Amino acid sequence: MPRVSCERGLRERKKAATRAALAAAASRLAIEHGADHVTVEAIAAEADVSPRTFHNYFSSREEAMVASVVDFGWNLTDRLQERPADEPIWDALRDVIVGSVDASPQARERIAAQFEMFAGNPAVLASQLAALDGMRIRFASVVAARTGTDAGYDMYPHLVASAAANALKTAYDLWATRRDVGLIDLVDQAFAMIRAGLPEPGRSEPCS
Amino acid sequence: MPRVSCERGLRERKKAATRAALAAAASRLAIEHGADHVTVEAIAAEADVSPRTFHNYFSSREEAMVASVVDFGWNLTDRLQERPADEPIWDALRDVIVGSVDASPQARERIAAQFEMFAGNPAVLASQLAALDGMRIRFASVVAARTGTDAGYDMYPHLVASAAANALKTAYDLWATRRDVGLIDLVDQAFAMIRAGLPEPGRSEPCS
DNA sequence: CTCGTTTCTTGCAGCACGTGCATACATTCG
DNA sequence: CGAATGTATGCACGTGCTGCAAGAAACGAG
Numbered sequence: 001m002p003r004v005s006c007e008r009g010l011r012e013r014k015k016a017a018t019r020a021a022l023a024a025a026a027s028r029l030a031i032e033h034g035a036d037h038v039t040v041e042a043i044a045a046e047a048d049v050s051p052r053t054f055h056n057y058f059s060s061r062e063e064a065m066v067a068s069v070v071d072f073g074w075n076l077t078d079r080l081q082e083r084p085a086d087e088p089i090w091d092a093l094r095d096v097i098v099g100s101v102d103a104s105p106q107a108r109e110r111i112a113a114q115f116e117m118f119a120g121n122p123a124v125l126a127s128q129l130a131a132l133d134g135m136r137i138r139f140a141s142v143v144a145a146r147t148g149t150d151a152g153y154d155m156y157p158h159l160v161a162s163a164a165a166n167a168l169k170t171a172y173d174l175w176a177t178r179r180d181v182g183l184i185d186l187v188d189q190a191f192a193m194i195r196a197g198l199p200e201p202g203r204s205e206p207c208s
Numbered sequence: 209m210p211r212v213s214c215e216r217g218l219r220e221r222k223k224a225a226t227r228a229a230l231a232a233a234a235s236r237l238a239i240e241h242g243a244d245h246v247t248v249e250a251i252a253a254e255a256d257v258s259p260r261t262f263h264n265y266f267s268s269r270e271e272a273m274v275a276s277v278v279d280f281g282w283n284l285t286d287r288l289q290e291r292p293a294d295e296p297i298w299d300a301l302r303d304v305i306v307g308s309v310d311a312s313p314q315a316r317e318r319i320a321a322q323f324e325m326f327a328g329n330p331a332v333l334a335s336q337l338a339a340l341d342g343m344r345i346r347f348a349s350v351v352a353a354r355t356g357t358d359a360g361y362d363m364y365p366h367l368v369a370s371a372a373a374n375a376l377k378t379a380y381d382l383w384a385t386r387r388d389v390g391l392i393d394l395v396d397q398a399f400a401m402i403r404a405g406l407p408e409p410g411r412s413e414p415c416s
Numbered sequence: 417c418t419c420g421t422t423t424c425t426t427g428c429a430g431c432a433c434g435t436g437c438a439t440a441c442a443t444t445c446g
Numbered sequence: 447c448g449a450a451t452g453t454a455t456g457c458a459c460g461t462g463c464t465g466c467a468a469g470a471a472a473c474g475a476g
Contacts, residue, residue, distance in 0.1 A: 011423070011472055018424095040462070050426050055463060060331070089408050123268070125341075126334035133337055147408055153386065155378050155398050160406050162374035170366040178361065190363050197405040198368050200297050200355055219443055219452070226454095247432065258455050263434060 019057050021047040023067035026058075030065050031113045035121035062127035066118070069128055073135030076100055080142050089146055093139075093164045094191045103175075103183040112176035136165040163194045227265050229255040231275035234266075238273050239321045243329035270335035274326070277336055281343030284308055288350050297354055301347075301372045302399045311383075311391040320384035344373040371402050 025046035029038045040061055044051045058064040076096055083092040118128045139161035144151040151157050167190035175183040233254035237246045248269055252259045266272040284304055291300040326336045347369035352359040359365050375398035383391040 009473075014472090015424080039460095051462095052426055052428090052464095053424085056424075059463075061462080088411065090406075122338065123334075126331075126338035129337040129341055130330065130334035133333075148410055153382075155382055155394065156401065156406070156409065158378045158381070159374065159398060159401055162378065163371060163402070163406060166367065166370035166374065170363050170370065173366070174361075174363055186363065190367060193364065193367055194371070195405045197403045198298075198364070198371060201364065202356055203296065217444075222442090223453085248434090249432085259433095260435095260456070261454055264454075267434075269433080 018047065018049060018053070019067075022049070022054060022057055023064055026061070026064035027068060027114065027117075030121075030124070031117045035061075035065060035117055035124045060127075062121075062124045065124050066127045066131050068114075069131040070134065072100070073131055073138070076135060077138040077142065080139065085146060089143055089160065090191065090195055092146070093143075093160075094187070097164070097168055098184055098187055101183050101187065108176065108183075111172060115173065115176050132165055132169060136161045139164060164191075167191055167194060226255065226257060226261070227275075230257070230262060230265055231272055234269070234272035235276060235322065235325075238332070239325045243269075243273060243325055243332045268335075270329075270332045273332050274335045274339050276322075277339040278342065280308070281339055281346070285343060285346040285350065288347065293354060297351055297368065298399065298403055300354070301351075301368075302395070305372070305376055306392055306395055309391050309395065316384065316391075319380060323381065323384050340373055340377060344369045347372060372399075375399055375402060 022043060026038070026043045029042055029046060038061070040054050041051050043061070043064060044054045047054075054064070058067070063070075079096045079099065080092060083096065118125050136158075140151050140157040143149070143160045144154070144157035147157065147160075149156045167187065171183060171186035171190050175181060175186050230251060234246070234251045237250055237254060246269070248262050249259050251269070251272060252262045255262075262272070266275070271278075287304045287307065288300060291304065326333050344366075348359050348365040351357070351368045352362070352365035355365065355368075357364045375395065379391060379394035379398050383389060383394050
């Protein structure tokens with residue numbers, strides 16, 4: 001729930017710090033030793049709290065390990081909502097995602113290690129997908145509001161939000177494994193392909 | 209020789225039957241009582257096996273509850289691979305999905321109840337997403353093979369597979385909640401929108 | 417500063433989950 | 447039939463997650 005660290009008081013700052021410490025500890029230990037070999041006890045010890053306190057912040061080991069993904073999703077949603085309402089939706093989506101990119105070598109290494117860790121444990125992978133799906137749902141609400149569609153009745157906002165989320169995930173996945181491409185270029189290309197309707201390459205166009 | 213041709217032996221038939229019984233029991237109990245209130249012990253009892261045997265077939269409660277989704281994904285992948293190689297990829301995807309549809313009222317009730325059950329438990333929802341993601345990955349391999357792209361280097365097959373999987377999921381989600389639309393129509397519309405590049409409705413075209 | 421209120425941390429108890437292992441049982445095949 | 451292989455079950459063990467109650471820390475008013 002705590003999305004902003006508005007410094008409303010010592011209490012909230014400490015809570016945010018504890019949550020961040022637990023998430024960082026979970027991620028770090030899972031990357032180092034593999035998600036399977038990390039216990040709640042170890043995560044709690046790393047963050048200097050009791051195992052019981054861990055469960056006051058996260059309802060499962062997996063949730064802590066993907067907390068950065070959840071936060072990333074909330075961050076993107078917030079930025080999307082701040083966009084001017086008359087901007088074309090695809091421009092808003094693309095710019096928000098491109099604007100959130102950290103394409104530094106350190107980020108690439110961190111993300112690659114994180115994705116590898118996710119892939120090593122089915123439950124963690126599922127939690128990552130759930131985190132992205134949460135973002136997708138909020139994206140769909142924003143898209144619906146901006147395009148005059150209804151998320152409860154129209155497929156359009158869901159298809160757009162899914163496409164954007166998948167462009168993001170696909171670009172990151174490929175960028176983390178390939179050594180010869182830029183993340184921003186991949187995001188741009190993914191959005192361009194989606195907006196072109198994903199035509200089959202090397203097949204004659206159906207217009208003639 | 210056995211009378212039934214495709215069954216390789218009593219042993220394999222029994223295994224398949226046990227697995228199916230466990231999956232059905234898990235799904236039924238979870239729909240009836242809520243995923244949270246169903247224990248492995250109850251599922252095993254419903255399928256007339258020991259709790260220990262349950263874990264010989266499924267590694268978690270959630271896995272059993274979404275087994276039908278996993279099987280559905282494998283089924284679709286198989287049918288996609290059987291398609292003629294020269295067929296346009298979007299036609300193949302659309303026809304395979306449309307061909308798998310059971311739009312009967314009973315199916316709608318069953319799927320609606322199932323989705324509601326999924327949504328009631330974060331871990332089960334994550335497992336559903338993981339099941340769909342498994343299908344998506346296999347779709348991407350097939351798409352890559354058919355379009356001359358490389359799933360390890362090109363975004364195209366991943367974007368196409370994601371788009372198809374999301375069209376499927378979006379159509380089912382909406383069909384399960386709305387009472388006034390046909391599932392096949394929704395699938396058709398979703399594919400049409402994606403192939404058109406998901407243009408923003410009610411906005412003047414950017415062609416001038 | 418003091419005191420009462422609110423909120424967080426911690427330990428404890430308890431049940432359920434998931435796995436390795438050994439044993440008994442079923443089937444397949446020579 | 448008899449050996450080899452694969453399956454079901456019980457047992458034990460470590461771990462995960464939650465409710466509860468007591469203690470500690472932060473807050474707000476006087």
